Amino acid sequence: MLLGVIADDFTGATDIAGFLVANGMKTIQLNGVPQEQAAVKADAVVISLKSRSCPVNEAIEQSVSALKWLQDQGCRQFYFKYCSTFDSTAEGNIGPVTDALLDTLGESFTILCPSLPVNGRTVYQGHLFVQGSLLNESGMRNHPVTPMKDANLMRLMDAQANGKTGLVAYHDIAQGAAQIAARFEALKQQGCRYAVVDTLDNTHLASIGEACRTLKLITGGSGLAAGIAHNWTESLSDQSQAMQAGQPAPGPTVILSGSCSVMTNRQVAVYQSQAPHFALDVQSCLSEPHYVDTVYDWVVSHLGSTLAPMVYATAEPEILRAIQAAYGAQASSQAVEHFFHRLVQRLQQHGVTNFIVAGGETSGVVTQSLNVKGFYIGPQIAPGVPWVKATDQPLSLALKSGNFGDEQFFTTAQGFIHD
């Protein structure tokens, strides 16, 4: 095994796994840290956790235990994958987890590279942009769990990590890998533990990837996957079978949307005009034990439709704010997640085999409810969203990060399902 990836949520895991496969690395995704040590045959293993917004100590504990498992598998380099919008708070979890991974590896330096230019995430002078807007002026300012109120990555990291954060700015990045590596050394000499790397396009990511060849730990979004995979080209095995193994097969299909991102709101609105849809009522999720029966019956009665039925909690920011004011942000999001957990188990028992899910946390809940241990990675529906197929049951999933995909995503995803 060459590369071990620790991802802080499920969609983030499939995101990077999809890019690793597309760049020639045979990749298996495992949900949670496996209990057993059985050797996995792949170039890269991505362990997906649900550690983005859990208490800091739990995130550290999960991440370090994933790292140790990957070390035992013989991985030679490690990647901590977090969101391309740096989803975190002043408490964590990106900073404390990075610190814990560095300490466990006995390393003193890593980079912070959330950029994913193909999906509009770029970094300039250490400031993170989403489709040309500063992070704190993008839809991320309204995120239900980790609202992002600052775009300065140095400041965000300083608030939550132990060490000092430096910057490798655009003019150095543009000069290529050797200059970037020289800047890493200079920052280390200045006592920096982390370096934010400016990135405007894939050329920059390729240079950054090359400059990271000797780093034991790399942290970032999925954009850097291509650059990292490139470093291993000479050691890679044949890829064609891995992609094939992840192809989704025909079967009852449902869409579950728990993301309130700007793009998911658009995708849900477009799909509402095309297919059967059911809007979840948060109060009923909180207080009616039999609400799940009502929604389950509705889904089952629409499974024969040309396009799959959609159940969604997705709400526009002002509606979300009103819900959170009435019931509390944590209580309402937990109620929605718990509802999806129960619904998914019922639908699985009914024989639903294909789940298209919007939202990282929501995808985590769905995958855990389905009790899937691992995935083969299939074709990419949109950059960062591959179909994945369970390694141990006849189940396929499309796990969409909140802001990924275009407006037709839910119909496009269904177009990939065939014999």
Ligand SMILES: Nc1ncnc2c1ncn2[C@@H]1O[C@H](COP(=O)(O)OP(=O)(O)OP(=O)(O)O)[C@@H](O)[C@H]1O
């Ligand atoms: N109507 C709602 N009221 C309250 N909470 C909601 C509502 N709809 C969704 N949520 C909660 O908001 C959270 C959305 O997080 P999730 O990670 O699923 O989406 P996302 O943040 O857009 O996706 P990503 O993390 O991939 O960017 C979930 O905990 C979900 O249960």
Ligand SMILES: O=C(O)[C@@H](O)C(=O)CO
């Ligand atoms: O990096 C991203 O934007 C996604 O993979 C993600 O982590 C959102 O949950």
